[in-house]
Amino acid sequence: DQQVKQNSPSLSVQEGRISILNCDYTNSMFDYFLWYKKYPAEGPTFLISISSIKDKNEDGRFTVFLNKSAKHLSLHIVPSQPGDSAVYFCAASYTGFQKLVFGTGTRLLVSP
């Protein structure tokens, strides 16, 4: 049972445009969500997180939106840069439990 899903395995975007990565979850107990970026043969790097009491969190070029009623979150990258090309994982956890449940990942390719 995949509790966190990223339905798009890949996304291609031109440099300077917006990248939108989507994530859906099924467990209503989740109250903390994170996005990680991963390069091959490296561990994931934390990008941005959001608590369920918020619907938006922004950090520089990265913004995460949370729609609890739809059990959906998205990561917006504006403007996209070639260095953003990587696999992006969304992850979720719930209060009192640090362990993360990861989505399947979306490979983002930003072309010059």
Next chain:
Amino acid sequence: GAVVSQHPSRVICKSGTSVKIECRSLDFQATTMFWYRQFPKQSLMLMATSNEGSKATYEQGVEKDKFLINHASLTLSTLTVTSAHPEDSSFYICSASPRSRASNQPQHFGDGTRLSIL
């Protein structure tokens, strides 16, 4: 920022060998560390939660006698793959988050260990 170091980065060994992987939090204390495994083109799957000073908690389907975890200090957890076989070949990653009263702290990951069993 918080740094997690994982060693070795790559291991190639014969079937039947036991392999130890170390995970260290370099600039913070971690009462809890996590071990994940990632198969090619798949997501990170949590294997076990490593608790300092106590037994690890394993996820369903993960053999605790196969994957031995020791968390002897607040900065070090080890994963030993015992009598490794080719099907154990995978990318193993550890993570940790700083001790804090805040309910949520992002986990920081090591760079992973690529284990190849011949």
